[in-house]
Amino acid sequence: MSVSVLGAGAFGTALAITLAERGVTLWARDPDAATAMQKTRENATRLKGIHLPEGLTVTSDLTTACAADTILMAVPMQSTAAFVTENADLLRGKKLVACSKGVDLTSLRGPTAILAEVTRAPAIITGPSFAIDIARGLPTALTLACKNPILGEELQETLSSATIRLYRSTDPVGAELGGALKNVIAIAAGAVMGAGLGESARAALITRGFAEMMRIAGPLGAIPETLMGLSGFGDLTLTCTSPTSRNYAYGFALGQGADYDPTITVEGAATARAVARLARDKDIEMPITSVVAALVEGRLDVSQGMQTLLSRPLKEEI
Known part of the structure; x- marks a missing residue:
């Protein structure tokens, strides 16, 4: 299963680092930032001093990033609704996993409700974690919540790593409320x-x-x-x-x-x-x-x- 992370902030970059061993694409909105990260192998703005492994490819081409089977949505919460609306054709039907925490100020919806506009069973990864700890490979336990238990098991297997332990839940609303x-x-x-x-x-x-x-x-x-x-x-x-x-x-x-x-x-x-x-x-x-x-x-x-x-x-x- 191919994986992309949309959003090259600290948390999105950290998640991409943990998944680099099996290959992952990290999308950055700013083309200059994406080029710099790909060349220097560092996100100097968000995670200065942390090396980006070779299995991590950085791009500003959203179409390329959305070609993956599973997409981790690390776009800021208050930008998520507009992003999904603008890119619905690229996201529709994909396995989407929310990685942001909060409640949309305009619609009063959480991230999985927004992602449900373009996919049947959105999931969310959330829990006690700082991006810098994840990026450094320190042990972290998180919740992966998805209403579809079969998809939840599949995502758990795909997105767990040597340092990130994912626990399944079938209550994405509860998981996202806790994080918010x-x-x-x-x-x-x-x-x-x-x-x-x-x-x-x-x-x-x-x-x-x-x-x-x-x-x-x-x-x-x-x-x-x-x-x-x-x-x-x-x-x-x-x-x-x-x-x-x-x-x-x-x-x-x-x-x-x-x-x-x-x-x-x-x-x-x-x-x-x-x-x-x-x-x-x-x-x-x-x-x-x-x-x-x-x-x-x-x-x-x-x-x-x-x-x-x-x-x-x-x-x-x-």
């Missing part, structure tokens, strides 16, 4: 630490954030227990505790009242806004998500956000 929602909580956790509120406050926030993730899972069509696995609790643990996380680092900057590099994609910012809308529409209580949405929109500062959460009515823990 943990970024929102990571922003809040970073803000807590940036504001100097302490480890105890962060632990409480992570715990209550996980309760919010579980609360919305069922109404959105997911199996809540899925979020107890790698794609939910596992990813939440990693992202809320490491400064390597872009979402955590963004939240930390918010907590300090500092600027954050606007060229760095922070999917949790858009996801917070989208999920806050979903929660209101479905009358689901998600106070942390609502506060994060207000923070990224500039409607609250961190001090006001913490006061909003702490002044909520006392209740039983559920």
